[in-house]
Amino acid sequence: MAEISRDALEAWLAARLQPERFRDYCPNGLQVQGRDTIGHIVTGVTASQALIDAAIARQADALLVHHGWFWKNEDPTIRGPKHRRLSAVLAAGLNLFAYHLPLDAHPKWGNNAQLARVLGWQADLGPEGQPLCCGPEGLVWLGRPAQPCTAGELATHVAARLGREPLLVGDPARPVRRLAWCTGAAQGMIEHAVAAGADCYLSGEISEPTVHWARETGCAYLAAGHHATERYGVQALGAAIQTQLGVQCTFIDIDNPV
The missing domain is CATH 3.40.1390.30 (NIF3 (NGG1p interacting factor 3)-like)
Structure with a gap:
């Protein structure tokens, strides 16, 4: 499989998802910077601790999710679960990409x-x-x-x-x-x-x-x-990345009954 630079992947995603079109509740795009080169992306619905741990176990270079971090009106302090998640991502050199409304709305992969x-x-x-x-x-x-x-x-x-x-x-x-x-x-x-x-x-x-x-x-x-209704967009986006860019993408489903 191929590798891609972090900046090139961010530009590819931005060109196709057009996050600037949306007034969203969180930042879309690269939320946490990791290593410069990406050869394996783990995709999932939410950047939870379980998904982070699974990505690290699979030696991924990036996480690509629908529900990322830094939501409007949330407590900005980094403590408790937020501290553990962020510490794990930084220690592993993971890039965290998140696309919320842009991924809901995309006419093909949304x-x-x-x-x-x-x-x-x-x-x-x-x-x-x-x-x-x-x-x-x-x-x-x-x-x-x-x-x-x-x-x-x-x-x-x-x-x-x-x-x-x-x-x-x-x-x-x-x-x-x-x-x-x-x-x-x-x-x-x-x-x-x-x-x-x-x-x-x-x-x-x-x-x-x-x-x-x-x-x-x-x-x-x-x-x-x-x-249950939002498991499919990020899978389709990952499949497009793998097909068009040649970068390995692995979807991991962390079940959530909500």
């Missing part, structure tokens, strides 16, 4: 695009052939199931494909012809899905107000799991 692929959903396309979206930053995708179904049948299909039973709010018998979805903690965007005419909206997490929105609007809601 979490929304890849979730649609896994579930067999068809995204609606706009006039220029791009996915039809709504909501802040255009993060809510619109489309259709492989064939018309009920909300209950859709929930069964999602459970089979993701290996996790989703929470369905709404009438299981409701016909579903138009879908809206946004992976992760996007439950608050259900109002945009309703405005777009969706029969069912899927995201990762659920909050107390989401239940009332679904009940009062008639739009069925599926909470399919934050981690």
Whole structure:
């Protein structure tokens, strides 16, 4: 397999994910600088201690994740778990790359695009052939199931494909012809899905107000799991890096029931 410089990999990722387009809750790109040359990248959903330890055990040069560090409004002090994580990354010379909203939104490798692929959903396309979206930053995708179904049948299909039973709010018998979805903690965007005419909206997490929105609007809601819906984008990105740049990428799934 090939090697690449840290700076060249950062430039390749920036050109394709375009992080400058997003008003995000964390820095996107290289979050922690490690060794100059990268020959093995471990990818994963979250830069947890378990993923760091797994990357070090596999002698990786870089971690590439969806959920990185340094979130807005978090305690800036480096202590406890944050100290242990950062100490381990620095001691091992690991580079930490993280892409949050840019990886959600990418039309090919993004979490929304890849979730649609896994579930067999068809995204609606706009006039220029791009996915039809709504909501802040255009993060809510619109489309259709492989064939018309009920909300209950859709929930069964999602459970089979993701290996996790989703929470369905709404009438299981409701016909579903138009879908809206946004992976992760996007439950608050259900109002945009309703405005777009969706029969069912899927995201990762659920909050107390989401239940009332679904009940009062008639739009069925599926909470399919934050981690379960966001395992696929970083895998697709890693596969693209390996194919296009020749750098070895290894996906490690650290299970999370949320």
